[in-house]
Amino acid sequence: MPYQRLIVERQNSVLRVTLNRFEARNALDALAMDELSRAFRDAAKDSDIRVAVLSGAGSDFCAGGDLVWMSQCARAPMAKNKKEAQRLLDMFVAIDEAPFAVVAKVQGNCFGAGLGLIGACDVVVAASDSRFAFSEAKLGLIPAVVSTFVIPKIGFGQARRLYVTAQIFSAQFGQDIGLVHEIADAAGLENKVQQTIVHVLSTAPGTTALSKAYLRQFEGLNRKGRVANAVNALAKIRATPQAKEGFTAFFEKRQPKWSL
The missing domain is CATH 3.90.226.10 (2-enoyl-CoA Hydratase; Chain A, domain 1)
Known part of the structure; x- marks a missing residue:
C-alpha cells in the first residue's frame, strides 16, 4: 500500500x-x-x-x-x-x-x-x-x-x-x-x-538489536536484577559467532568480515 x-x-x-x-x-x-x-x-x-x-x-x-x-x-x-x-x-x-x-x-x-x-x-x-x-x-x-x-x-x-x-x-x-x-x-x-x-x-550485525533490547530490560530491573542480567547477557554474546569473529579479526590485525 x-x-x-x-x-x-x-x-x-x-x-x-x-x-x-x-x-x-x-x-x-x-x-x-x-x-x-x-x-x-x-x-x-x-x-x-x-x-x-x-x-x-x-x-x-x-x-x-x-x-x-x-x-x-x-x-x-x-x-x-x-x-x-x-x-x-x-x-x-x-x-x-x-x-x-x-x-x-x-x-x-x-x-x-x-x-x-x-x-x-x-x-x-x-x-x-x-x-x-x-x-x-x-x-x-x-x-x-x-x-x-x-x-x-x-x-x-x-x-x-x-x-x-x-x-x-x-x-x-x-x-x-x-x-x-x-x-x-x-x-x-x-x-x-x-x-x-x-x-x-562498522559494528557487528545484530548487536544493535541486542543492545537496545538489553537497555529496555535494564530500565525495569533493580540493582540485583541488573547485575544478574549483565552476567547472562555478556556470557551469551561472547559465545556468538560474531563475537568470535570480532576477537579473531582483532588478533589477526584485520577488519572483521562484516565490515568488508
Missing part, C-alpha cells in the same frame, strides 16, 4: 523515512501515525536493514500533533479518545523497539509529539538553528505519552521545568540536557548523519 504521509526509500542497508506533510509542518494526524507505525514494523521484519533515518520534508521536522486530529479526539467519547492516544503510543513504540539504529535528522521546529519522535530514536542529529518545545501546555494538554520516551533522556528535573513553561529551547540546550546528540549547521547536517551511519555499519 503506498504511503500518503511519508516518503520511504531503501538504500542498501539504510532506510530513509521522511515525514512528507510539509504544508502542515509535518504535523502528525492519524494517518501519519499509522503510516509511521507500519513503516517501522515492516522494516523490523527485514534483517538486512541496519539503520533508519527519520526526517521531515520542508523547513520543519515536526510541528507536533495535528490540531484538527487533536480537537476531534477532545470531542470524542472517552473510549475513542483512549484509542487515539494508543495510536500515538503505538507509533512511538514501533520506532523505539526497531531492531536497527534509528537516527533523527532534525531541522526547523520540533514541537510536542515531534519530541516524542526524537525521544524514541537512538541518535538525534539537529541543525544548529533548530528549535524545540514541549508545547502541550499552551493547548491545555500535558506531554503524557511523550514522557515515556523523553524523560529517560532528559530526567525529571528538566522535564518539570520544560513541561510547565512550554518554553522554546535551542539545539545546544537540547544537547546539554541529553535530548540531542550531534549538532551541525544546515549545510553539514546530512554529512553528520552520514558519519553516524558509517559508525553503525
Whole structure:
C-alpha cells in the first residue's frame, strides 16, 4: 500500500523515512501515525536493514500533533479518545523497539509529539538553528505519552521545568540536557548523519538489536536484577559467532568480515 504521509526509500542497508506533510509542518494526524507505525514494523521484519533515518520534508521536522486530529479526539467519547492516544503510543513504540539504529535528522521546529519522535530514536542529529518545545501546555494538554520516551533522556528535573513553561529551547540546550546528540549547521547536517551511519555499519550485525533490547530490560530491573542480567547477557554474546569473529579479526590485525 503506498504511503500518503511519508516518503520511504531503501538504500542498501539504510532506510530513509521522511515525514512528507510539509504544508502542515509535518504535523502528525492519524494517518501519519499509522503510516509511521507500519513503516517501522515492516522494516523490523527485514534483517538486512541496519539503520533508519527519520526526517521531515520542508523547513520543519515536526510541528507536533495535528490540531484538527487533536480537537476531534477532545470531542470524542472517552473510549475513542483512549484509542487515539494508543495510536500515538503505538507509533512511538514501533520506532523505539526497531531492531536497527534509528537516527533523527532534525531541522526547523520540533514541537510536542515531534519530541516524542526524537525521544524514541537512538541518535538525534539537529541543525544548529533548530528549535524545540514541549508545547502541550499552551493547548491545555500535558506531554503524557511523550514522557515515556523523553524523560529517560532528559530526567525529571528538566522535564518539570520544560513541561510547565512550554518554553522554546535551542539545539545546544537540547544537547546539554541529553535530548540531542550531534549538532551541525544546515549545510553539514546530512554529512553528520552520514558519519553516524558509517559508525553503525562498522559494528557487528545484530548487536544493535541486542543492545537496545538489553537497555529496555535494564530500565525495569533493580540493582540485583541488573547485575544478574549483565552476567547472562555478556556470557551469551561472547559465545556468538560474531563475537568470535570480532576477537579473531582483532588478533589477526584485520577488519572483521562484516565490515568488508
